[in-house]
Amino acid sequence: MSELSVDHLLGIKYLNEKDIHLIFETADHFKEVINRPIKKVPSLRDITIANLFFENSTRTRLSFELAEKRLSADVINFSAASSSVKKGETLIDTVNNILSMKVDMVIMRHPNPGAGVFLSKHVDASIINAGDGAHEHPTQALLDSFSIRERLGEVGGKKIVIVGDILHSRVALSNIFALTLQGAEVKVCGPKTLIPKYIEKLGVQVETDLKKALAWCDVANMLRVQNERMEISYFPSTREYTQQFGVNKKLLDSLDKEIVIMHPGPINRGVEITSDVADSNQAIILDQVQNGVAVRMAVIYLLASKIKR
Ligand code: CP
Numbered sequence: 001m002s003e004l005s006v007d008h009l010l011g012i013k014y015l016n017e018k019d020i021h022l023i024f025e026t027a028d029h030f031k032e033v034i035n036r037p038i039k040k041v042p043s044l045r046d047i048t049i050a051n052l053f054f055e056n057s058t059r060t061r062l063s064f065e066l067a068e069k070r071l072s073a074d075v076i077n078f079s080a081a082s083s084s085v086k087k088g089e090t091l092i093d094t095v096n097n098i099l100s101m102k103v104d105m106v107i108m109r110h111p112n113p114g115a116g117v118f119l120s121k122h123v124d125a126s127i128i129n130a131g132d133g134a135h136e137h138p139t140q141a142l143l144d145s146f147s148i149r150e151r152l153g154e155v156g157g158k159k160i161v162i163v164g165d166i167l168h169s170r171v172a173l174s175n176i177f178a179l180t181l182q183g184a185e186v187k188v189c190g191p192k193t194l195i196p197k198y199i200e201k202l203g204v205q206v207e208t209d210l211k212k213a214l215a216w217c218d219v220a221n222m223l224r225v226q227n228e229r230m231e232i233s234y235f236p237s238t239r240e241y242t243q244q245f246g247v248n249k250k251l252l253d254s255l256d257k258e259i260v261i262m263h264p265g266p267i268n269r270g271v272e273i274t275s276d277v278a279d280s281n282q283a284i285i286l287d288q289v290q291n292g293v294a295v296r297m298a299v300i301y302l303l304a305s306k307i308k309r
Pocket of ligand 1: 057059131137140264265
C-alpha cells in the first residue's frame with residue numbers, strides 16, 4: 001500500500017510530488033463519500049485528534065473538525081482565547097497536558113512561523129500545521145491545487161498568478177511550493193512593497209501589472225491584504241490598492257479568455273475582489289471550501305495510518 005513520505009504535515013516543502021498525488025487520489029475517494037446520504041466512514045474510530053487554535057479561523061477549524069468527524073475520530077477542541085495560555089502556560093506544557101489524555105494527532109494553527117516544526121520535535125504525536133504565522137498553510141495549498149485539478153483537469157502546465165499581499169501570506173508560500181512541484185508556471189502580482197525580495201529564487205516570476213498578469217494566466221488566486229500582520233503602511237490607501245490590484249467584472253470581461261478565480265477567504269469584498277466576481281461562475285471559492293473537507297480527510301487518514309499503535 002502507498003504511504004506518505006512524512007509522519008507530520010508541517011509544510012508543502014517537506015512533501016514530494018508522489019505525496020501530493022496520493023493525497024489527491026485519497027481525497028477523490030473521500031469526496032465521493034461526503035456526497036453520499038451517509039457521509040461518514042468508520043476508518044478512524046480508534047484515533048483521538050486535538051484541534052489547537054492559537055489564532056482565529058473559520059474555514060480551517062470547521063473543515064478539520066468536520067473531516068475528523070466524517071472519519072469517525074474522537075475530537076477535542078482548544079481555543080487559546082479561552083484557555084490557560086492566558087495564565088502563562090507554555091506551548092509544550094499545553095500540548096503535553098492535552099497528549100496525556102491519550103491524543104494521537106494534533107492539528108495546530110499558531111501565529112509563530114515554525115511552531116509546528118518545534119512541536120513535532122518535542123511531543124509524541126502526529127502534527128498537522130493549520131497555518132503558522134506568515135510561513136505555511138499546507139492544507140490550504142493542497143485544497144487549492146485539488147480545486148484547480150477538478151476545474152481544469154490537471155495542475156501541471158497551467159499558468160497561475162497569485163495576486164496581493166504575498167509578503168504576509170502563508171497561503172502564497174505553500175501554493176508556490178505545491179504548484180511548482182506539480183509543474184505549473186507561477187507568477188506573483190502585487191505592490192512591490194508586498195512582494196518579498198527572495199521570491200524569484202522560489203522559481204516564480206514577478207508581474208506588477210495586474211491586467212498583464214490576468215491576460216497571461218489560466219487561474220488567478222486573489223489574496224486578502226493582511227492588515228493584522230502589518231505594523232507600517234505598505235501602500236498609500238485601500239482605494240489605490242483596489243484600483244491597481246483589485247479584480248472586478250469589467251477587468252475580467254476585457255480579457256480574451258475566461259480565467260478561473262480563486263480566493264482562500266476570508267474575502268474583503270470590494271477590496272481585492274468585487275462581489276459580482278466572487279459570486280460569479282468563474283469563481284470556485286466555495287468549491288475550494290467544499291474540497292477542503294475531502295482533502296483534510298485524506299491528509300488525516302494517511303497520517304493516521306502511519307501512527308504506531
Ligand atoms: N483560508 C483560511 O485559512 O481561512 P480561515 O482563516 O478562516 O481558517
